[in-house]
Amino acid sequence: MNAAVHHFAHDDGPARRLAEALGLPVHAIAHRRFPDGESLVQVEPGGGEGTALLYCPLDDPDARIMPLLLAASALRDQGAARLVLVAPYLGYMRQDCAFAPGQAVSQRVIGTLIAQTFDALVTVDPHLHRTSCLDAVVPGIEALSLSAAPAIAGAIAAMVTPDTVLVGPDAESRPWVQSVAAPAGLDLIVGTKQRRGDRAVEITLEEAGKVAGRPALLVDDVISSGGTLIACAKALRAAGATSIGAVASHCLASEADLAALAAAGIAPVLACDSVPGPVATIPLAPVLAAAIRQSLL
Numbered sequence: 001m002n003a004a005v006h007h008f009a010h011d012d013g014p015a016r017r018l019a020e021a022l023g024l025p026v027h028a029i030a031h032r033r034f035p036d037g038e039s040l041v042q043v044e045p046g047g048g049e050g051t052a053l054l055y056c057p058l059d060d061p062d063a064r065i066m067p068l069l070l071a072a073s074a075l076r077d078q079g080a081a082r083l084v085l086v087a088p089y090l091g092y093m094r095q096d097c098a099f100a101p102g103q104a105v106s107q108r109v110i111g112t113l114i115a116q117t118f119d120a121l122v123t124v125d126p127h128l129h130r131t132s133c134l135d136a137v138v139p140g141i142e143a144l145s146l147s148a149a150p151a152i153a154g155a156i157a158a159m160v161t162p163d164t165v166l167v168g169p170d171a172e173s174r175p176w177v178q179s180v181a182a183p184a185g186l187d188l189i190v191g192t193k194q195r196r197g198d199r200a201v202e203i204t205l206e207e208a209g210k211v212a213g214r215p216a217l218l219v220d221d222v223i224s225s226g227g228t229l230i231a232c233a234k235a236l237r238a239a240g241a242t243s244i245g246a247v248a249s250h251c252l253a254s255e256a257d258l259a260a261l262a263a264a265g266i267a268p269v270l271a272c273d274s275v276p277g278p279v280a281t282i283p284l285a286p287v288l289a290a291a292i293r294q295s296l297l
Contacts (some may be wrong), residue, residue, distance in 0.1 A: 002050030003297055005086075006043060006075065008067065014273045014285065015055040018086065021289035022297070024053070029071050041070040043078060051297065052080040054118075059252055059275040061091035061110070072117050084120040084296055088274030088284055089250045093127035093137075111137035120296055124148050124274055124284060125221045125249040129172050144291050148249040148272050148284060149179030155270065155282040156217065156247060157184065164215045165241075169193055169203055169232045176249065177219045191232060203231040208239035218246040223271060226257045230264045237265065247282075250274045 005026045007015030012028070019026035027044035034040060052075045056068050072083055095106040114121055120142035126134060134145040166186050168177035170193035181188045189207040216236045218229050223246065233244045244266050251271035253261070258279065261269055273280040 003053065004044075004050070005053045005055055006071065007055040008064075008071075010276060011055055011057065014088070014276075014283070017273075017283055017285035018053075018055060018288055021285045022053075022293060029067075031067050031071075039067045039070055041067050041074060043071055043074040046078060050080070051082040051084060053084045053086050053292070055086045057089040057275055058087050058091035058110075059089045059250070065110075065113075069113075069117060082119045083117070084122065084292075085114060085118040086122045086288060086292070088122075088124045088272070088288065089252075090121075090123040090126045096127075096130050107131065107137055111139070114138050115141050120144070122146065122288060122292060122296070124272070124287070125176070127221070142296065144295060146287055146291050147179060148274070148282075148287065149176060151272055151282050151284055151287050152176075152219070152247055152249070152270075153180045153183045156180070159245075159268075160184065160186065160217060161215060162186075164217055165189060165211045167191070167205070167211070167216050167218050167232065167236065169218065169220055169228045173220045176221055180219050180247075191235070193228060193231075203228070203235050205232070205235045205239065208235060211236055212240035213242060215243040216241040216245075218244065218266070219248070220246070221249045223248045223251040223253050223257075223261075223269070226253050226261045229261060229266055233264050233266050243267075245269070247271065251277055251279050253277075253279075 005019040005024050008029050016026050030042040032040050092106040092110040115138040121138050122144045124146045125148050134143040166177050166181045166188040168174050168190040174190050177188045191203045191205040229246050236244050245268050246266050247270040249272050269279045271279045272282040272284050
């Protein structure tokens with residue numbers, strides 16, 4: 001199989017786990033910045049032949065996109081016949097329409113850029129709540145939208161008890177909650193969220209009575225600032241939950257945000273390794289490798 005995994009230093013661990021799962025060589029991409037902020041990128045000489053899997057989550061998209069484009073160009077110059085972007089977290093998905101006059105539709109912009117640069121895209125639980133499918137975001141290339149639910153369900157199997165209630169903070173989280181709850185046969189409830197601002201939300205849990213005297217585990221696709229989980233935890237505690245943990249496909253929270261979650265009594269907090277960080281302890285390599293092997297290699 002003439003293929004290899006390429007990655008930036010920031011993503012060394014997850015990229016190497018993916019390469020090992022696929023049985024492929026792995027090459028680090030050198031990246032540094034000039035004093036004026038421009039990027040200098042260098043890929044492995046001769047390492048771009050065949051299929052190049054470029055592993056690069058877009059959790060900090062403004063900082064990552066330019067080095068990504070330079071690396072893609074360099075791999076093409078090195079002879080890559082097929083270029084696959086493996087971005088377990090795909091940024092700029094929330095702005096899927098212009099919510100106010102004059103706003104850019106960032107989902108369309110980033111999708112077009114990826115489609116023009118790569119031959120295929122692999123991502124996990126992208127924010128597609130008002131978009132029919134990933135193909136609509138990156139037209140004309142192969143696009144795999146994978147679910148982190150199997151990895152999450154396996155990771156929490158040893159930590160939950162049969163009376164644990166899985167909780168989705170809003171309607172958009174329902175698919176994740178259902179997918180994680182089903183294998184273990186756990187009860188679940190889903191709340192209603194009203195957003196007052198980037199960090200201000202209100203959560204209503206109409207079935208909160210189910211958690212009285214029982215442990216609760218919040219399940220969502222993304223932990224951003226953590227405000228949604230804190231609001232949900234407050235409602236769960238008022239309803240009598242004995243403990244409150246949280247698990248997500250992606251965690252973008254800062255150290256201060258994670259400290260606020262801990263102060264709100266949410267423990268443990270777990271996430272997949274789609275985005276590097278202290279709570280990113282659930283490997284996605286098996287999920288990614290299975291899909292890549294079946295559909296792209």
